[in-house]
Every structure is written in C-alpha cells, then in structure tokens.
Amino acid sequence: MNVDLVIAGRRIRLCSHEGVIIRPDDRFRAFTVPEGVRIDLMIDTIPGILSEADPWLTGAGIPFMTDVARAGQASEEGLQEGSYSSPGNEGAPDLTVEVCPGSGQIPPGAVKVFDAQLMEEIPGGVVNSGEPFWEIFSGEGVTCARVFLKDPERTALLVMPHGEKQWRIFTGEHRDDPVRHQQPGTGGDLSEPVSDSDSFTGQPDEALSRKQQTVDEALSQKKPTVDDALSRNHPTADDLSEKHSSAERALIILNPLPYPLDGLLLYFLFSRAGDIMIHGSGVSCHGRGWLFTGRSGSGKTTLARIFDQGGDRVIHDDRLVLRRQGKGWVMHNTPVYRNDEPRSAALDHLWIIRHGSANVSEPVIGAEAVAMILANCIQQNWDREAAVRLVAAAEDLASSVKVSRLSFLPDDTVRDYLRLRKEEDISVAAVAAEAMLRAGKEITVTAGGYSMWPVIRPGDAVVIAPYGEGAAAAGRIVALRRDGGFVLHRITRVMTVSGRELIVTCGDAAARADEPAGPATVAGVVISVTRRGRQFPPPRRRTPRLINRGWAILDRVIRSRLRKIT
Amino acid sequence: MIMISLSSIPSHSPAVVYRRINDEYLLIPLTGNIADMDSLYRLTETGAFIWELVDGERAIRDITSKIVEEFDVEPEIAEKDALEFFREIGEFLHFREP
DSSP: OEEEEEETTEEEEEEEOTTEEEOOOGGGGGGBOOTTSOOOOOOOOOSSOOOTTOHHHHHHOOOOOOHHHHHHHHHHTTOOTTOOOSTTOOSSOSEEEEEESSOOOOOTTOEEEEEEEEEEEETTEEEEEEEEEEEEEEETTEEEEEEEOSSTTOEEEEEEETTOSEEEEEOSOOTTOTTTEEOTTSOOOOOSOSOSOSOTTSOOOTTHHHHHHHHHHHHHSOOOOHHHHHHHSSSOHHHHHHHHOOTTOOEEEEOSSOTTHHHHHHHHHHHHTTOEEEESEEEEETTEEEEEEOSTTSSHHHHHHHHHHTTOEEEESSEEEEEEETTEEEEEEOSOSTTOOOOEEEEEEEEEEEEOSSOEEEEOOHHHHHHHHHTTBOOOTTOHHHHHHHHHHHHHHHHHSEEEEEEEOSSTHHHHHHHHSOOOOHHHHHHHHHHHHHTTOOEEEEOOOSTTTTTSOTTOEEEEEEOOTTOOOTTOEEEEEETTEEEEEEEEEEEEETTEEEEEEEOTTOSSOOOOBOGGGEEEEEEEEEETTEEEOOOOOOOOOTTSHHHHEEEEEEOOTTOOOO | OOOOOTTOEEEEOTTEEEEEETTEEEEEEOOSBGGGOOEEEEEOHHHHHHHHHOOSSSOHHHHHHHHHHHSSOOHHHHHHHHHHHHHHTGGGEEEEOO
8 A cells, every 4th residue: 555645845655565554643644645546556676675574575576566557557547647635746756665564674784874862851951861762874875774662672674775766664563563463353553652752862852841742642542443544545444355355364554654763764855855954943924934943942932832822824843844946945844743734934034043131133144154054954964975965955045045143032022023123134234324325424334244353343333434535545444345235344455457446355354355346346434343332443453363263263053962863 | 182293284084074155164074973963163264274275285384384474473373373273173184294
C-alpha cells in the first residue's frame, strides 16, 4: 500500500510490501494526501540494505511499476493525475520510502560520523543522559540514520542511498512481534507512541510542556485497530482478506515514522534539496510573513502566543522549513504536534530575538546576518556538502529577506511595535535622509557596522552634514551611497584624473580601499559622533593595531547547547 | 594552547567550511558530535585578509610581512598579534614546520 504525505510542499510516498499496513501517527493526519486518490503501487526493490532477519523481502522482490504504467493503471481506475487536493504536490513524489519491519543493518564499511545523546530535563536545566539517541553512518554511496526507540530493545533505521530518491525505513518492529502481529479484525496495537516528544534530541525547550500535553492526549486515545487501519485505507478489509486468500495470513501494522526518525528523514530530505530547517516561530501578520528565531528560552513560543492572541495566523511555533520558491522564500510548518495542519507564508522578515527591556528592532546585514541565521538552523555539521549547501542557502536567504535583531517585551506591545512601526527599510530611511541632506539639513544616523572601528562603533549616533563643494579632503569621514543605504568610510585620497575629481575611501578597519569614485557617491560628511551621551568630533584614524582578536575575529556566534539538532 | 611560532606554516583545515561574504569570512567547523557543534566564527575584513594569505606555503613570518605592508603597524606588534590570531583560530588550521 501507499501513503502519500505532503510536507512543506514536498511529496513523500511511503510504500509497503503486501501484508504491511502503513499507519502514520496523528501528527501526519493533515499532511496525508486524502484517500480515494491514492494509487496502490508496488515499487522496485530499492537499493539499500535489507536485514537478514527479513529474508522474505529479498526473496519475494517487490513488483515494480513505472510511472507510465502507474499512469495507465490510474487511468483504468478512473483516477486522474493531479487530482490530489493538496496544493503544489502534483506529479511524481519528491521521495519514495519503502517501509519495512525489522531493524535493518548498517551497510558493511559504513562508519559512524555523527551522533546525538538523549538529553534529559532536570530541575534547573538539561543534562546529557549519555544514552544514545540517534546515530548517523556514512558508507560508500549511502548514508544511514539509526534511532533508538523508546523500547530499548528496538532500533529503527533509515537508509538513504546517495543520489537516489528512493529510501528505505526499517521501523524496528519485527514480524514475529506478537504485539504488532495481528490477524485481520482482531484488533491491533500501534504501541509505538504517537510522539514521545517533539524535541529531536530529547532536549526540552519552552514548548515541551505543550508537546508533552499533546503526547499525553494522543496516547490516551483509543489505540487504532487493524479494522480502523483498513477502514482508512484502500482497499477495504474484505478486499484485503480476499486478496490474501488466507484469513490466517498475518498483517503487520507499521508506524512508518517513529520518533525521532521522522525528524531525521525530513532533515535529510530538505537539506539535500537545499532548503533550510530552522527553529523558530513563524507568523503571518497583515499579509507579511515574519519569522522569529533564537536560542532556547529567547521567546519564540511567547511571540507566537502574542501574535496568536492578536488574531494573526501562526505558521508554527517550533520548527519551520524555509524554501526558496520563485523570487522569494516561503516558510512552511512540518508535523510536530498532533493537531498540526499544513501552513505556509511568504517570508518577509526574519528576526533574531531576545528578551529585552524595550522593543527595539535593528537591521543586520551581510556576514553577520548569515551567521545569525546559521546559528539557529537545524544542521549536522559532519557532512561538508550539506554544510556548504546550508551556508549558501543562508546567504541567499539573508540577501532576499530582511534580517534584524529584536529585543522585545513579552507582552502585546511588541506586536504593535512591529506592526505599526514605520518600515525600517534602509532604503526608505536613506531616501528620507537624502532628501534632508539635499535640503541643507543635518541628519543623525545610528552606526551599525564595524568598518570604522574603533572611531565609530555600532550604536554610535553620527551626525552627517550636507556634502558641499570642496569638502573632499583626505582624513574626512563621509557617508557613501551604497546598496540603498549609507556606509561611513574615510577619504584617504583625492585625485584628479582627466579633469575629473575622484575620491578614494576606505574603512579604518578595512584592509582594502574602495574603488575610486566620483563625488556623486558621497551623500554627506560626518561632523560629530555621540557615544554614551558624549559628543565629539569625528576622530582621526588611530594607528591601527589591527590583527589581534578584537580586530580580526569579529564574532564567535555561540549556538545554544540546548539547541535541538533536527 | 597550540604550539606555533613564526616559522610555522599554516594551511586551511579540511574540517572547516568557509565562505566569503562581502569582505568577511564565516568559518563553520565540521564535527562528529552535537556537543561540539556550538560555535562558528566570523572574521572581519582584517581576519579575512590574513585567512586568504594562508596557502600552506607561507610561514606566519611571511604572512606577518604582508600584514606590515598592508597596514600601518609595527612589525613587533604584527608578529605578536598574528600569533595570537592563529592560536585563536587554530582549530580551523593545520600547522607544519618547514
């Protein structure tokens, strides 16, 4: 049988051998392609590793049906391609996963390249239990993820051949397991929990209590039976009984994505596609998609609640997938809680958040923005290719959407602040600033970069006067028009080439001078700097002591050790 | 503490992914355990200048000479600061002696 999931716009087709019923838990309910349009389809034996404990799989082979044949059969059955209701999921699946019982085997020669231990919550914090939680193995042409399930006797395995869109999952359940080995109509036990937790490293965060509540609710529900499963799927129980001809033939019901295997599968799927998985809260507020990310405890869930109470649509408050789609980036939720349903919104602005004593948003650009995004992404930095893809995606994201720091008060004033604040786009501010300078007025701006360190530091208030004729002189600090805003650099040289005045500028902390440019690039001249209430004229360049740690290494971006990893 | 001297020859470690963004560099260490995956570095333009001089052939002394040519800095200060810098980002580099 097949079960198709569409998550973040990507279609995952779960397939199983005869007698194996695939039954995703309730988190996936709203992400499952509606019944009636499913096509019963067997797939080719996927290049992967079969467990010796499951010789019936290798021996039997699995009937293969090409897309063409599949389309033909679909036509015969009166089913139409593209009739799936979920948007953006038509056509071939992005990934096909064969779901098998058993624990599978790590391919010979594969070595462990990454692992995570179970993190346990204790009063006052989180500790590493030392217990294995999941492990990644890499071998010739294949990567595997082995997860340790709640039952200490069981492990599940995800086998991902490189370059293939056909993977295999061994769910850790055995055919001889009396608990899950059921006769039709006798009732079954999907005792694999719906979700033990949604924290993939077992590390609690601010949403854990909510999640646990969700899990408890899910576990308290009546366990689905085989009849339930059959009634949800095509064909019917009678059909199936007849098909198998033997009423005694056993069925096995598998939860195809036992926690934490689900998160790992999604991580590898999206990572290989160049998407970004990130911890954060995404909201759609008045048609604008806003994403708040930050360390555990920084207030992601708090912000989601504030916007939810304000009537805005919360995309998710824990884990999001960011995908470049068309000219922009779109944020999608993924199944985390039992009641999740697919949601997405075009991303307009990403904030790195922290609690503060006031609501203050400050733009961040360039490498700093990329670093801050990376610090909050879900990632496994054992894989060079994946790390390279992620950095490239983060750079594209940082150049496509606005990125800012946000200090906020944990009440609804932050919503009003963000909603009602003037567009803080640099370009908008720059246009206004330009107009004032042209009108002969001085303007005051807040410095945001390090290129003039230490004479001008981030946060300094800088007064800029109109740039008058003859104002170009070496040593002066000027505001240059660049990228829709201003940068402050010092004039190092003024020269005349073919009768044209050219100005060479350079940041005091920069190794290289800017390209020579005409006076038109200069918007104004810095006439004073104010720092901590003290105003002083623009300092002269100090004798640089440029390469000690404070100069050369700008930032060590700390990831939270409590950061969930997938 | 990484033991290096002016004669040490640094090269970029294969266990780091680096990317230039405008005039800066991001350095992301590759690691085999989540617990080690706790930081990444951002190099300023000055740090980027030095990073690009690391080619597996130049000794730190040679790199220091380039720094003195580029910046208005006394050689003694440049040497001291260069050694401090290379120790600081030592996890992203391999060093060999000539």
